[in-house]
Amino acid sequence: TTEIGKLVGSYLEKKSNLEDHTVHLLFSANRWEQVPLMKEKLRSGVTLVVDRYAFSGVAFTSSKKDFSLHWCKQPDIGLPKPDLVLFLDISPEAAAKRGDFGNERYETSDFQKKVQKRYAELMEDRSLNWEMIDAAQSMEDVHSAIRQMSEDIIEQAKDQPIGKLWIESDT
Numbered sequence: 001t002t003e004i005g006k007l008v009g010s011y012l013e014k015k016s017n018l019e020d021h022t023v024h025l026l027f028s029a030n031r032w033e034q035v036p037l038m039k040e041k042l043r044s045g046v047t048l049v050v051d052r053y054a055f056s057g058v059a060f061t062s063s064k065k066d067f068s069l070h071w072c073k074q075p076d077i078g079l080p081k082p083d084l085v086l087f088l089d090i091s092p093e094a095a096a097k098r099g100d101f102g103n104e105r106y107e108t109s110d111f112q113k114k115v116q117k118r119y120a121e122l123m124e125d126r127s128l129n130w131e132m133i134d135a136a137q138s139m140e141d142v143h144s145a146i147r148q149m150s151e152d153i154i155e156q157a158k159d160q161p162i163g164k165l166w167i168e169s170d171t
């Protein structure tokens with residue numbers, strides 16, 4: 001809903017075109033503009049559930065030609081570090097059978113396969129608490145797995161300081 005968010009939304013809906021580096025930086029700027037609010041909420045005890053976050057930024061842009069994982073991570077270094085990252089795993093073929101697939105930019109099975117590989121590379125980073133959930137299960141089972149893991153991490157993280165994403169000393 002922010003001005004930057006609207007630019008990104010229009011790009012995803014294929015209503016406008018943006019140069020690839022530019023849109024990557026806009027996605028990141030859209031996260032950074034929310035950081036003061038995120039920190040305020042976290043410090044007041046609110047749990048944030050963030051859809052996609054920096055990991056999609058890296059996985060999607062680095063799937064484009066001539067983009068490295070390294071370059072793609074740079075603008076998001078130092079964002080608030082998540083206590084838990086849930087990867088909802090489903091094959092691109094099964095995802096394509098679900099509602100609305102194919103309307104947005106990036107929603108082709110070939111591109112999604114590249115993205116899935118990039119996520120696998122990101123998940124090798126042991127400084128982050130990645131958990132995989134089988135998203136091919138029923139909605140009820142997906143929900144129950146997410147709920148269990150979330151409740152556990154909320155309990156563990158409640159007295160921990162806010163870390164910084166991809167900064168080694170802030171694990």
Ligand SMILES: Nc1ncnc2c1ncn2[C@@H]1O[C@H](COP(=O)(O)OP(=O)(O)OP(=O)(O)O)[C@@H](O)[C@H]1O
Nearest residue numbers: 051052097098099100101135136137138139140142
């Ligand atoms: N476990 C499930 N089983 C069957 N259908 C599902 C399940 N989860 C989601 N769907 C359906 O798949 C479609 C896409 O799901 P959803 O809206 O949750 O994904 P999304 O938020 O669009 O994903 P993305 O963040 O990748 O864009 C919807 O039509 C939804 O009803």
Ligand SMILES: Cc1cn([C@H]2C[C@H](O)[C@@H](COP(=O)(O)O)O2)c(=O)[nH]c1=O
Nearest residue numbers: 012027028052053056057060061105106
């Ligand atoms: C955060 C973020 C997202 N993307 C891409 C990934 C998806 O194709 C869309 C968002 O889709 P949603 O259904 O609205 O979740 O945007 C990206 O390329 N870079 C990012 O930083």
